[in-house]
Structures are given as C-alpha cells and as structure tokens.
Amino acid sequence: MFSTYRSVKLILSVSALALVGASWVGLNYPETNQQGAESPKVDKLKLLPGFKAEHLYSPSENNQGSWVSMTFDDKGRMITSDQYGGLFRLKIPAIGSGSTKPTVEKLSVGKDTLGMGYAQGLLYAFNSLYVMVNNRSNPRFPKSSGLYRLQDTDGDDQFDKVTLLKELKGEGEHGPHSVVLSPDKKSLIVVAGNHTDVPQMDAYRLPSNWKEDNLFPLIKDPRGHANDRMAPGGWVATTDPEGKRWELLGAGFRNEFDVAFNETGDMFTYDSDMEWDFGTPWYRPTRICHVPSGAEFGWRTGNSKWLPGNPDNLPPLLNIGQGSPTNVFYGANAKFPQKYRQSLYAFDWSFGIIYSIHLKPKGATFEGEREEFISGSPLPLTDGSIGPDGAMYFLVGGRRLESDLYRVYYNGSESTSTTPLTPVVTAEHKLRTSLEQYHLDPNPAALAAAWPNLNHPDRFVRYAARIAVEHQPVAQWQEKAISETNPQRATQAIVALARQGSESAKSSAINTLLKINFAQLPESQQFDVLRAFELIFLRMGAPEAADKAKIIAYLNPYYPAKTALMNRGLSKVLIYLEAPGVVAKTLALMDKKEEPGMADLNLTPSTASSDLILRNPQYGLDIAKMLEKVPPLQQTYYAVMLSREETGWTPELRNKYFTWFGNAFKYQGGRSYVGFIDRARKLALAHVPKDQFEKYNKMSGADLLTTNGNDLAMGYAPKGPGRRWQLDDAVAAVGDDLKGRNFEEGKKIYGAVLCSRCHSMQGSGGDIGPDLTQLGTRFSNKDMLDAIINPNKAVSDQYASTIYYLKNGQSVLGRQLSEDKVSYTISQNPFAPDQTRKIPKKDVTSTKYSTESIMLPGLINSLNPEELKDLMAYLKSGGNPENAVYKGGTGAAKGDK
Numbered sequence: 088m089f090s091t092y093r094s095v096k097l098i099l100s101v102s103a104l105a106l107v108g109a110s111w112v113g114l115n116y117p118e119t120n121q122q123g124a125e126s127p128k129v130d131k132l133k134l135l136p137g138f139k140a141e142h143l144y145s146p147s148e149n150n151q152g153s154w155v156s157m158t159f160d161d162k163g164r165m166i167t168s169d170q171y172g173g174l175f176r177l178k179i180p181a182i183g184s185g186s187t188k189p190t191v192e193k194l195s196v197g198k199d200t201l202g203m204g205y206a207q208g209l210l211y212a213f214n215s216l217y218v219m220v221n222n223r224s225n226p227r228f229p230k231s232s233g234l235y236r237l238q239d240t241d242g243d244d245q246f247d248k249v250t251l252l253k254e255l256k257g258e259g260e261h262g263p264h265s266v267v268l269s270p271d272k273k274s275l276i277v278v279a280g281n282h283t284d285v286p287q288m289d290a291y292r293l294p295s296n297w298k299e300d301n302l303f304p305l306i307k308d309p310r311g312h313a314n315d316r317m318a319p320g321g322w323v324a325t326t327d328p329e330g331k332r333w334e335l336l337g338a339g340f341r342n343e344f345d346v347a348f349n350e351t352g353d354m355f356t357y358d359s360d361m362e363w364d365f366g367t368p369w370y371r372p373t374r375i376c377h378v379p380s381g382a383e384f385g386w387r388t389g390n391s392k393w394l395p396g397n398p399d400n401l402p403p404l405l406n407i408g409q410g411s412p413t414n415v416f417y418g419a420n421a422k423f424p425q426k427y428r429q430s431l432y433a434f435d436w437s438f439g440i441i442y443s444i445h446l447k448p449k450g451a452t453f454e455g456e457r458e459e460f461i462s463g464s465p466l467p468l469t470d471g472s473i474g475p476d477g478a479m480y481f482l483v484g485g486r487r488l489e490s491d492l493y494r495v496y497y498n499g500s501e502s503t504s505t506t507p508l509t510p511v512v513t514a515e516h517k518l519r520t521s522l523e524q525y526h527l528d529p530n531p532a533a534l535a536a537a538w539p540n541l542n543h544p545d546r547f548v549r550y551a552a553r554i555a556v557e558h559q560p561v562a563q564w565q566e567k568a569i570s571e572t573n574p575q576r577a578t579q580a581i582v583a584l585a586r587q588g589s590e591s592a593k594s595s596a597i598n599t600l601l602k603i604n605f606a607q608l609p610e611s612q613q614f615d616v617l618r619a620f621e622l623i624f625l626r627m628g629a630p631e632a633a634d635k636a637k638i639i640a641y642l643n644p645y646y647p648a649k650t651a652l653m654n655r656g657l658s659k660v661l662i663y664l665e666a667p668g669v670v671a672k673t674l675a676l677m678d679k680k681e682e683p684g685m686a687d688l689n690l691t692p693s694t695a696s697s698d699l700i701l702r703n704p705q706y707g708l709d710i711a712k713m714l715e716k717v718p719p720l721q722q723t724y725y726a727v728m729l730s731r732e733e734t735g736w737t738p739e740l741r742n743k744y745f746t747w748f749g750n751a752f753k754y755q756g757g758r759s760y761v762g763f764i765d766r767a768r769k770l771a772l773a774h775v776p777k778d779q780f781e782k783y784n785k786m787s788g789a790d791l792l793t794t795n796g797n798d799l800a801m802g803y804a805p806k807g808p809g810r811r812w813q814l815d816d817a818v819a820a821v822g823d824d825l826k827g828r829n830f831e832e833g834k835k836i837y838g839a840v841l842c843s844r845c846h847s848m849q850g851s852g853g854d855i856g857p858d859l860t861q862l863g864t865r866f867s868n869k870d871m872l873d874a875i876i877n878p879n880k881a882v883s884d885q886y887a888s889t890i891y892y893l894k895n896g897q898s899v900l901g902r903q904l905s906e907d908k909v910s911y912t913i914s915q916n917p918f919a920p921d922q923t924r925k926i927p928k929k930d931v932t933s934t935k936y937s938t939e940s941i942m943l944p945g946l947i948n949s950l951n952p953e954e955l956k957d958l959m960a961y962l963k964s965g966g967n968p969e970n971a972v973y974k975g976g977t978g979a980a981k982g983d984k
Contacts, residue, residue, distance in 0.1 A: 128145075129141065131464065134461060135458075138498075138499070139495070139497075139498050140493055141494045142493055143188070144177070146175070146490045147484065152170065153170050153490040154169055154470075154482045154490050155170040155207055156469070156482075157470050157471070157480065157482060158216070160176075161211065163475045164176050164179075167492075170484070171204075171205060173193060173204035174194040174204055174209075175192065175193055175194060177189040177192070177492075179494070194246065201228055205222040205230070206221070207219055207221040209266070210267060210275070216237040216238075216246060217234065217252075217266045218237060219233075230251075231254060231258075233254040234275075238250070250330075252326070252330025256283065256284040257279065257284055261280035261341075262283050263278075264280060264345060265277075265346065265414075269325060270352040274327055278321075278323050278343060278344065280340070281320040281342055290334040290335070291335045292335060292381040293336075293554070294554070296586065296587070297383075299318055300387075300393070300626075301621075302621050302624065302625065302663050303369075304731045304767070308759050309761075309765070309797050310797060313388050317387075320384075320386035321339075321358070322340070323340075323343070323378060336354070337378045337379070339384035339386050341360070344357070344412055348417060350419055350507075350508040351516065354377070354378040355404070355415060355417075355446075356375075357373065358376055358384065359411060362709060363759040364390075364756075364760075365713045365756045366713045366717065366755065366756020366757060370690070372409065373412050373435070375407065375431065375444055376403050377453055379401075379451075380523035380554070381551070383401065384403075396688070398549075398618055398619075399586070404452065404454065404455050405444065405454075405693060406693055407442065407457065407693060407694055409692070409694075409696060409699055410436070410437050412433065412435060414434040414468065414469065415434070416473065421478075421479060422503040425502070427497075430444060430460075432460065432471065432479070434468040434469070434470075437703055439464050439467065439703065440462045441461040444457055445458065451545045451546075452545075452546075457693055461481075467488050468482070469482045477505060478494050480492065515543075518548055519545075519547055522548070525555035527558065528558070529558060530559070533556070534556065537552040537556050538552070538556065541553060542573050542576040553580075561588050564583075565584060567580070569595045574604070578616050581600055582619050585623045586626060588626075588627070589627075590628050593627040593628060594631065596627070597623060597634045597637070605645065610650065610687075613645075617660055620642075638664060642661060645657060646672055651684045652684055655688075662728050665734050665735065670729065670735040670740055673729055677722045677726065679722075682721050685720075700916055700917075701888055712755045715919040716754045716755045726751070726764075726771075730767045730771040732774065746786060751788075752791050761799060762798075771787075803838060805950050806954065807954075809948045809950055814869070814873055818872055820956070821955060825956060828956055828960035828972065829960075830961065830964070833957040834961055836958045836961070859965065860966060860967075863963030863964060887902075888937045889913070890937055891926050891934050892934070892935075893930050901915040902917075909929075910925040912924070
C-alpha cells in the first residue's frame with residue numbers, strides 16, 4: 088500500500104510541468120558502480136567505466152557560500168572563492184588515504200577576512216594568486232571588477248599585498264570571468280563575457296575597428312537583454328605577470344567563461360547560446376570554439392549574430408546544443424587513459440553535464456567528438472581542474488545554490504601514463520601560426536607571406552592571411568586587392584578592403600567582385616562574394632545607381648538558389664538593393680517548410696534538444712514548448728529580411744506576407760520569440776500605405792498580442808506578487824475553509840501553471856499524468872501543497888522516466904511507451920507525447936528508472952495568497968463549479984471577484 092503522501096504524490100507530482108517522472112538523474116552504469124551507496128551526492132553521478140567519484144566537501148552546509156572558482160597553489164593546496172563571498176584554502180587528503188575530508192581555512196587578505204573574494208577566476212602563478220573579481224562595488228565588498236594580484240610579502244603563508252592590475256567595466260554573469268596561465272607559462276590569459284567593455288589595449292590581434300556588420304534589419308531583444316552591448320562581445324586578452332602590457336587575442340563571443348590549451352598550444356573555449364532565441368533563425372547553439380590569433384566569432388546583439396559561414400568570422404569546432412557553459416580545461420596532466428588526456432572538458436551548468444571533447448588535428452584547426460564524461464541532476468557545474476595528483480576536481484553551485492566539491496579519478500585497467508603528450512602539428516597548422524606573427528605591428532614581409540594564402544584551401548589559413556593583410560597599411564595593398572584576378576584571393580582581399588579601406592574605393596571594390604565568374608565558384612566561395620558585397624555596403628556606403636544596377640544584374644539570376652545558406656545570402660543583398668522580383672521570389676520560398684542545405688548553415692547541435700528536456704525541468708520547459716510547435720526557421724529569416732522592403736509589393740503579395748505573421752504566432756520558441764516576430768511585423772507595417780495600416784495590422788496578428796507585443800494575449804498570467812512559498816506558510820495562507828472561492832479564477836490559474844497540459848479534469852486536458860477529478864475527495868490541503876512544493880519526496884515508478892545507458896557512453900532519458908524485440912519506444916517531450924523516438928536495444932547496455940521528479944519545485948511561487956486559495960479550491964473541486972467548496976462564503980462559483 089502507498090502511504091498517504093506517496094498516494095497524493097502519485098496524482099500530483101506532475102501537475103504543473105509534465106508527466107510524473109523524473110528529470111535526469113545520472114546514475115552509474117549499474118555493472119560498473121564502484122562507489123556503492125555511501126553518498127547520495129555521489130550516487131547521482133553517471134560515470135564512465137573505470138572512473139570513481141568522491142564527494143569531498145559541501146561549503147553551503149558549512150555556511151561558506153556557493154563556490155564558483157578554484158586553483159591549486161605551489162604546495163598542492165586548493166584555493167576557492169564563494170561567488171558572493173571570500174576565499175578559502177583546502178588541504179585535501181590523498182586518494183586512498185582513508186579520508187576524503189579536507190581541512191578548510193578561510194583566507195584573510197591583509198587585515199580583513201573579506202579583503203578579497205567575489206572571484207569568478209583564480210590562478211596561482213608567479214608566486215602570486217591572481218583573482219578575477221566580478222563585482223559591483225558594495226559596502227560588504229568595496230572592490231570593483233578587475234584583475235587583482237595577491238602576494239605574500241612577509242613569508243607567513245598569508246596574502247598581505249593586493250595590487251589591482253586592471254580595472255574592468257562589467258559585472259554579473261556576463262562580466263569578467265577566468266584568468267589562465269599561458270602555455271609557455273610566461274603570461275596570463277584573461278577571459279570576459281559580452282557585458283564587459285574591452286579596455287584600452289596596447290595591441291590588438293583582431294583589428295579594433297569592429298562594427299555590427301549585418302544588413303539584416305536590427306531587432307534588439309524585445310525583453311531588453313544585452314540591448315546596449317554592441318560589438319565585439321565577449322573577448323580574450325593576454326597580459327604579462329605584472330599586468331603592464333595588454334594584448335587582445337580574439338573576440339565575438341556571447342559569454343565564454345574560460346579557455347584551455349592543448350599540447351600544441353592552441354586555445355579553446357565553450358561559448359554560450361541565447362536561450363531566449365530558441366526557434367529563431369539567428370539562434371546559435373552553445374559551441375566549442377578553437378580560438379587562434381585574431382579570432383572573431385560574430386556575436387552581435389539581438390538578431391544580428393553572424394552566420395558561421397561568414398568569411399570574416401570563424402566557425403565553431405563543434406556545436407553542442409542548449410546549455411549554460413562555465414568551465415573548460417584540458418586533460419593533459421590527468422592520470423587518465425590516453426583518450427581522456429587528449430580531451431577538452433567542457434562544463435554545462437544548466438543540464439549538469441561535463442563533456443569530454445576528443446580533439447583531432449584537421450588541417451590548420453581541429454575536429455571534435457563529444458562524449459558525456461560525467462552527468463547528474465541537479466549538478467550545476469561551476470569550475471574544475473586537474474589537480475597535482477592527476478585527479479579531476481570539480482565544483483557545483485553558483486547563484487547561491489547548494490555547493491559541493493568532488494574528486495574523480497581512474498582506477499580501471501587501462502594505462503594512465505603521465506608521459507608528456509606529443510603534439511601533432513600539420514603543415515597547415517605550421518602555416519597558420521607562421522602567418523599569425525603578422526597580426527601585430529606592420530611588417531614589410533607580411534604581404535609577401537600572406538597574400539598567396541588568401542586562396543588557401545584551409546579556411547583557418549585564409550583567415551590568418553586576411554588578418555595579416557589588414558594589419559598592414561591599406562595604401563600598400565589597396566591597388567593589389569582591386570587588381571587581383573584570382574577569384575578567392577580577390578574576394579578575401581575585398582573583404583579586407585571593405586573593413587579597412589575608405590569610401591573612395593567603393594566602386595573599384597564592387598567592380599573587382601563583378602569580374603568574378605560567379606557561376607563557376609563553389610557555393611562556399613559564392614557565399615563569400617555575397618558577404619564581400621554586404622561589407623562594402625555596410626562599411627563604404629550604398630552603391631551608386633550604376634553600380635547598383637550591375638550588382639542586381641550579376642546576382643539576380645541566381646536567386647532563388649538550391650540551398651538555405653545561399654538563399655540567406657542572396658535574399659539579404661537583393662532585398663537591400665530592391666532588386667526587381669525579389670519580393671515575389673522570397674515569398675515563394677516562404678511557402679517551403681524546409682529547404683535543402685539547412686545543415687550547411689552550421690547551426691545543428693550535436694546534442695539533440697529532446698535529450699535535454701527531462702534533465703532539468705526549469706530549462707527543459709522552454710525546449711519542450713518549442714519542440715511541440717517548432718517555428719519555420721528559414722521562413723522567419725525571409726520574413727524579417729522582407730520587413731525592410733519598401734518596393735515591389737502588390738496587394739496579393741502583401742496579403743500573403745502579413746498573413747504569414749498571423750500564423751507565425753501559432754508557433755512556440757524561447758521567451759523572446761513572440762516579441763521578435765512582433766517587432767519585425769511592425770517594421771514591415773511601416774512600409775504599407777497609411778490607409779491600409781489597420782487592415783494589415785489586424786491581418787498580421789495584432790489582436791493576438793499583449794500591449795507590449797512580447798506575449799500572446801491568450802491565456803491568464805498570475806497577478807502576484809508571488810513569493811517563495813514554504814509548506815507551513817502555504818498551509819496557513821490557504822487555511823481550512825475555501826468555501827466561496829472563485830471557480831473561474833481557479834480554472835484560469837490551473838491553466839496558467841500548466842496543470843492541464845498533462846492532467847485531465849472532468850474529461851478535459853492532457854492524458855500523460857493521472858486524472859485529477861477526484862483529488863479533493865481523498866487528500867487534505869496540506870497533502871496537496873506538500874506534493875506541489877516538495878515534488879522530489881517520492882516518485883511513483885508507474886510514471887517514472889527511464890535512463891537508457893548506451894554503448895557509446897551517452898545516455899538517453901525518456902518515458903517508455905512500449906518495446907518490442909529490437910527497440911524501445913520512448914517519449915521525451917511531455918508537451919508533445921506523440922513525438923516518439925526508437926532506441927535500438929543492441930545499443931543499450933542497461934536501463935534504470937530515474938529517481939527524481941521532473942516537476943519543478945516552486946510552481947506556485949508566482950501566486951499571491953488569494954490566487955493560491957483559488958487554485959486549491961479548484962483542485963479540491965475537481966473542476967466542478969457545483970462542488971461544495973463553492974457553496975456559501977463571500978466568493979462566487981462563477982461570478983466576479
């Protein structure tokens with residue numbers, strides 16, 4: 088028999104988000120579970136065979152905050168920082184010593200126990216502790232963001248001298264982040280997110296005349312995120328140990344937290360996505376990037392992010408998918424099998440995954456294959472490192488969440504030799520790095536070395552060559568660019584000239600491109616030509632009438648093209664030029680649900696979005712909604728691009744175009760999807776005749792939207808103000824007497840917190856979770872509130888999700904619907920249960936029920952006490968307005984309130 092709590096849990100535990108079941112809990116492979124059940128915090132981890140994990144310490148349980156950064160000093164001690172507090176130093180017992188409990192010391196810096204802290208980056212080097220403070224000055228901690236150096240000047244093993252090496256303008260989760268030692272151990276690498284201004288540098292490997300550089304109609308995020316943050320976004324720089332000379336290495340990131348170097352000395356990072364952009368054509372997944380000298384990765388505010396294919400930025404090494412990147416480090420010093428020493432480790436805070444990215448040389452860059460190294464739920468990963476003992480150490484926490492320190496080491500049968508890794512350097516790699524020496528001051532040898540490589544087959548070599556050219560005085564190479572006859576060299580040279588030259592060269596640059604035989608180029612080079620035209624228009628100004636006509640005649644015959652990539656490039660240039668027929672051609676493309684060549688956009692994640700839904704219900708909810716009704720990405724791109732077009736419209740074309748907008752609101756994306764579509768709609772409406780405005784305003788969906796245009800007007804939003812409801816407070820607020828509450832208000836609130844998506848009541852609603860019609864006849868208010876507020880106390884295996892462990896080291900989570908002799912059929916999206924996936928049994932090593940509910944705690948936190956009472960009355964009534972709960976009192980079953 089179920090206990091009272093377990094019974095009510097069976098009915099309620101999926102009420103607001105999804106089916107009763109589990110968010111991802113990464114358990115060990117059952118056949119290789121080495122740590123037993125001595126620690127629930129270790130048991131929840133999924134490890135690869137041969138690896139063992141130990142839970143070492145819980146700072147949050149010891150009132151020491153939530154730790155987000157770590158480093159090891161010259162004595163093998165770990166130093167950590169609370170995100171909103173001080174520094175700590177730990178002596179950690181050796182592996183196998185019989186103890187895992189470290190000795191923890193709160194560091195006092197100078198005379199103050201909080202003389203230093205708030206660090207998102209720590210590095211012990213040059214007999215100093217470097218601290219990357221991320222903070223807006225406040226009375227508790229008056230030091231502002233910047234890079235600080237701490238030294239022990241009197242030999243008492245305490246830091247007494249604090250030196251500010253560089254103040255940085257920016258703070259918060261997109262502020263200053265890590266500080267890392269360079270591969271030659273002679274300098275520091277500093278990492279900052281896109282809300283951190285680039286300080287004045289002594290040198291710029293990426294030329295500093297950056298701009299937004301996008302003809303796409305700019306729409307800033309409708310909800311205001313990063314609206315005042317312009318090019319170049321997040322950045323990476325290097326400085327000497329004293330912080331005297333600063334050099335920008337690369338930029339164009341959204342919010343890279345950390346960098347790491349492999350055995351060849353190449354730098355890598357894990358850049359973040361913008362989850363509010365889900366469902367839009369400018370959404371870019373989290374991605375692993377190889378960051379060579381002068382790198383640009385094209386983050387721009389709002390919808391202006393560049394495509395990976397743009398020749399003036401670099402592509403990712405590997406797209407991962409949705410997530411929140413934090414730490415990266417390389418495994419060269421780990422006592423791990425060779426495969427895992429030659430891996431980049433990338434931390435995802437949102438979904439609790441440490442990815443092992445196995446790197447292999449590929450021309451002048453690398454290719455990567457991802458593997459889940461460790462995962463768990465909840466596991467908000469913040470920082471990690473390979474310790475002096477060759478083990479992996481990692482922290483979880485951040486945002487004042489529960490914080491823990493873990494150690495992972497290998498005790499399997501494979502060799503764990505620590506012989507230094509042998510760099511594999513390709514000819515293309517050598518060529519690229521030789522060109523990068525010209526990324527600083529002008530050099531008389533630069534053009535001779537770089538120019539022949541503007542048409543090198545390797546993209547990273549071409550990029551290094553162009554950046555080398557851009558660092559030379561334009562007067563030395565402008566005529567060379569204009570007279571270049573090799574198509575690829577000419578294109579790259581004109582890209583450089585558009586970025587560095589003057590408007591006086593505009594017509595000459597255009598004519599150089601027009602001499603290229605467009606039809607004979609491969610698609611990638613055709614796209615580069617389109618980008619070169621775009622940069623000319625953006626940097627040098629609109630073409631004169633004669634040149635405009637020539638460009639239209641040159642490009643118009645190729646539109647529409649066969650692939651999504653080319654159609655994006657062609658539509659952008661031709662709509663800007665108001666080419667004849669471009670409106671009709673583009674609207675014809677909008678009839679297609681999906682075009683060939685979408686993969687060529689290089690925006691496809693390697694981690695399927697559906698695999699993430701159940702790992703973290705808080706972040707998986709948006710993914711689930713989007714996958715239920717995925718917006719048409721390419722259509723959206725064309726619709727936004729057409730919003731700038733003034734000419735070429737007929738009544739039929741306008742009707743078709745504005746009807747598309749009305750339909751676009753039926754799809755679901757991230758938080759800003761509706762707002763982006765509405766802003767594009769309004770840009771388009773600015774070009775219709777005034778006497779037709781109301782017609783097209785209504786046709787395009789104006790009546791569907793709230794006043795600010797950021798949300799659909801359909802549905803009910805709690806009025807609040809909400810609060811963080813605890814069980815005792817909620818029980819007291821609801822009280823014993825719910826008679827006379829408002830039925831209609833309760834029904835709206837029930838729908839607003841999404842209960843009806845998964846549960847039925849009175850024969851209406853979802854069918855994934857249990858029917859709630861009889862709930863109020865069996866359970867007390869306290870029982871129901873406890874199940875809502877504390878959803879993880881019990882999970883019925885009748886509705887639990889299953890973890891499928893695969894032979895390739897990955898794992899998949901879903902609700903099993905059926906199985907046959909060869910496969911399991913699962914559902915991963917509670918909002919779209921008919922979207923199923925088959926998992927071949929031959930790929931599965933084992934399965935296990937997940938032990939954690941996916942129902943998000945705090946689902947009633949948006950409600951005020953009166954709204955909470957209305958919800959509880961509705962639940963007790965089972966959706967029946969004639970229920971006794973609505974009899975008597977001052978409320979009304981169906982009336983106003």
